[in-house]
Amino acid sequence: MTKFDEIKGFAFDLDGVIADTARFHGQAWHQTADEVGTTWTEELAESLKGISRMDSLQMILDHGDHADEFSQEQKEALATKKNLNYQKLIETLTPDDILPGMLDFITSADKAGYKMSIASASKNAPLILKQLGLTKYFVGIVDPATLHAGKPDPEIFVRAAEVIDLVPESVIGLEDSAAGIESINGAGQVSLGIGDPKVLNKAALNFEQTSLVTLDNIAAKMN
Known part of the structure; x- marks a missing residue:
């Protein structure tokens, strides 16, 4: 598997990963x-x-x-x-709705120089990020309306790597669904599942809760 020091960016699903929309x-x-x-x-x-x-x-x-x-x-x-x-x-969302630990993870990844993008099936991703106060941290948001196929097809995560100008192998994709994990794996990225490891059993990395997702914890699992 890819080593942590080879990782240059992160591609995030939104619902269930950054906020419980x-x-x-x-x-x-x-x-x-x-x-x-x-x-x-x-x-x-x-x-x-x-x-x-x-x-x-x-x-x-x-x-x-x-x-x-x-x-x-x-x-x-x-x-x-x-x-x-x-x-x-x-429209009722506020920064208080960001899932536990994810604001710290996103800000720490940004400070460490990682590029980040959004790979969500939701066409409302820009509005959600705005409500959460997170727009500035993401280089790009894949527009699902431009895709030929949705998850589990890998296209959305392929595009998520392209918008941050990185090769797939240097990107970690974060997902909470089995369809999303399949999409990440198909795109050639490192899949990080958040949730039940039995449901997300094809994920390369797994954390049962968002609060456990930190750069240090990811590094520990990959090295």
Whole structure:
């Protein structure tokens, strides 16, 4: 595996890694599921993590056997409505919503000269970073609207390395979903999973909590 001193940058997922906006996604998608008649379950909620908006909607429709009941135009309207509900929720975010330890990690990485980018399926990433007061720390944000495929396809993390002008092998990707870890691995980067190691069993590195993610702890695992 890549040694820590070869690492030059970090590519971050956003939801569940920097802030718990996943709960807002859950609330908004729950509203959508109720509207289309799909029973909301924890299993369904978990399966939507790291997945694009339209793919998430399709999974909700499939889960309730409603896939053939909506036209493409109706699906787009449902996705738009969900996003408006979600945006209202994320406008309540403040720097206090940054997950434990992540502000310290991001500021220490910045001071140490590491380049950082955002690789989130959320089209609202710029707004979320603004609300959290973190925009200045990131060189770039991959626009998911420009991607040909969402996670677990590696494209988003390939692009996340490109926007900070680094080769994949010198980048650590941080994710809290299995789809995201697969994406990082496919991009040729070092995958760092945050969460249950049984769920994120393909991650090269794992920390069960964001508070444990520090430069020193990462170095200790890699060297």
